[in-house]
Amino acid sequence: MLNSLIVVFRESLEAMLVVGVLLAWIARQPDPGGLRRSLWAGVAAGLGLALALGFATFAAQSQLAGDALEKFQVGMVLFAAALIVQMVLWMHRHGRHMRRELETRAGHAAGALGLGAVTALAVAREGAETVVFLYGLGLEGNGGLLAGAFAGFVLAAATAWLVARGARFLSYRALFSASEILLLIIASALLAAGVDRMIGLEWLPPLLDPxxxxxxxxxxxxxxxxxLADFTGYRARPSASLLLAYGSFWCFSLWRLGRATPAPANGKV
Structure with a gap:
């Protein structure tokens, strides 16, 4: 439940902040009415694309069996872990410029239709990532997946509202910095689950077990x-292959975070 709460909170908050930035930009335009309707149509289209991905994923799984299903599930678990890392690194580098980049894209968009497309792509990206993450977590039997997802969405909505209200005690950057580490911990747990599956299927040698x-x-x-096993990938009897994968993951992630560290800036977003 905790894993799904954190994942949905982060992804939903990003999507809500994107919509908030674009709404604030629209309010400064000469004719905001049509642009606002286009934005909400883009939100609906983005959610529709994310739901379509979810249906496609479960439909693909239902058509597989035996080794093919195992390969698909292992691939999805590892893909979810890699996608979390990619998302964390991208936001770490570009998050502080998100408002300016979105406003620039909106300004370059060809009227209401272009703004709707920008919104749809932004929302669809966050929604698609959420689908992949939750599917990967669900494969590992995390209890309370839907309850955690719902709680994460509600918490994200409350946080976005506080940000919009300009709450002095809420730092957007500090919030996202904390969530970066939590998401990397979840990604490491998914990696551990994937490595365990590959060892169990004899696709990867354990080297020394335990x-x-x-x-x-x-x-x-x-x-x-x-x-701890579900959230961090803790194993009481780890294999050498798992420890090597776990250590390599954290060395790579922390190295890339260090390289992607943005220049310090004052103030809150």
């Missing part, structure tokens, strides 16, 4: 240990 056994201290099959 490297240690901490189940007597913290079992990963129940209680706090299970929560």
């Amino acid at each position: 490297v240690w056994d901490s189940s007597s201290l913290l079992d990963d099959s129940s209680g706090v240990g299970r929560l």
